[in-house]
Amino acid sequence: MSTNEIAPETWGILAEFTDADALIAATRSARLAGYTRMDGYSPYPVGEVADELGFPRSEIGAIMFIGGLVGATIGFLMMSWVSVVDYPLIIAGKSMWSWPMFIPITWELLVLTASVSGVIGLLALCGFPQPYHPLFNVPNFARATRDRFFLAIEAVDPNFDLAGTRAFLAGLNPASVEEVPA
């Protein structure tokens, strides 16, 4: 295929590697070559790839911390308001605001809201559910969940150049290099 035919419809270029260390090395080379809009794909997590991509820390921790704090606070205030203001009952001679008795439910709500916000946070940040992605157009990409490791440099990268990027990736000793149609 000539460059002119597919250039406007190219999402990126995908290089295939046979092991995780090759992917780490390739990602590092691509970063040093000035590429910024790229991603690595692997059947199991390879933390060094994310490091090389310049994503040293995810947002999940902050999301779960805030989610848990909000849930626990709302739960504790809800129980306090119910027990003191809206529906005061004397139980076993305890004071209305017998806050130690509210701790078990506060804790459970902390865990629940932190977990729910973490899962929703993961899905939202990753854009899931996402039924279609250009990478799924490449039949060989099915091996990204099996036994192969991929590096994709996206066409939106300022340094992206169809022939040049392709040659660059081919120079990293990959198992294959393919164009990804959008």
Place this chain on the structure above:
Amino acid sequence: MAAATNTHVDASLIEHDVYTDDEFLIGGQHTLATIGDKIGSVCLGDTVTPKAWWATFLIGFSLLQAMVVGLVWLFYMGTGVWGINSPVFWGVAIVNFVWWIGIGHAGTLISAILLLMHQKWRTSLNRFAESMTLFAVMCAGIFPLIHMGRPWLAYWLFPFPNNMAVWPQFRSPLTWDAFAVSTYFSVSLMFWYVGLIPDFAALRDVAKTKIQQMVYGGLAMGWRGSAIHWRRYEKLYLLLAGLGTPLVFSVHTIVSFDFAVSIVPLWHATIFPPFFVAGAIYAGFAMVIWLAIPLRHFYGMSDLITKKHLDVCGKIMLGTGLLVSYGYFCEVWFAFYSQSIYEWDTTLQRLFGPYWWSYWLLILTNTIIPQVIWFKRFRHSEFWLFMVAGSVHIGMWFERYVIITTLSRDHLPSSWGRYSPTMWDYMIMFGSMGLFLTLFALFLRFLPMISITEMRELLPRAAGGRDGHAVMENAK
């Protein structure tokens, strides 16, 4: 490939087997592709469904029908069809509730606590142990609901503004329990599903039929193994494990508060929370052994669930069993040393009263029989390990039975009574086992019973893996 240099494992475990890794956690000579094919082919229908699967499913499904009949009669007649009456209002239903939820706890222990402790051997067990947790919590959750008498009003357990202008009683352990069990179920479900997402993607990419591609593809939600996604995923997985660990302790502590916050002699004890948690892990590991041994045999998973796994599970079962036995000793000692006549007399009733047989059966099955695991000969024999685990199941059931029959003779001799379960109690009890078997059989057939992703990561570097899950190192 077997490297017999590892000194942590005794030689009798390795015998003549070939192992992929140095730690005897993966048998055979697996690679990234073969390990996924082996686990995935069961889900995709490429592995012939074992006859034992049909036996399990049909027995489970038949028992489930018994449960349906039992529930219909219970809802029609009310809880009077059970053997509960003054003074024992908490009968076998509560025994079953605590028994099931205890079994569930080992799944979370394996998934969460062992992850935090860098125990690589959890990897083969965590998926089916988590499923065990989910299904056991479902079985457990049924009992408090049907015990209400008016189960269609179960939502009254939760706080919501209503036209009766009443609220739940937040100082009651039973309200805590509603929050604890529902949180536990929800968090276990999320942890399980998050763990399954990459496996669904792996199945989607090898599925052959349109239906499989659509179902697994839908469940995978577009997962493509991006390094950025993995980083978030691992952080989430680690934090869920970190929250799940104290959660599992809090849940069974709250379950024990159902008893311990009351003033019934022998229930009102500080030993209850740790004693219940240890018992839960004990029962759960017995169930893990009961599930792992058939998987090894009928699905040929002995290369992924190796003898080393059984050995470790046996040791943990023995350890937690000793903690539980220490609890039995403490209960009697506290009663004696407190010099409370009610505590001590109730203890004597428990040991030598009308239900003496259940107490001594408990001691036999939970304390005495499991001691054989000290011996390598029994620990390394699947048959004996299975038998001991069965003994623990019986023992843990009777532990709760002994607790509820305490109600039959407490402070006031004029209100002493007797309790015996009826046919309807047993129908729902065995029916809940049918529910568990049915769900577990369906899980084995349609979902990856062992985590494909984590097993790939566990492979040694030479075989394409990363030598064990690096979630602790990668989660940022």
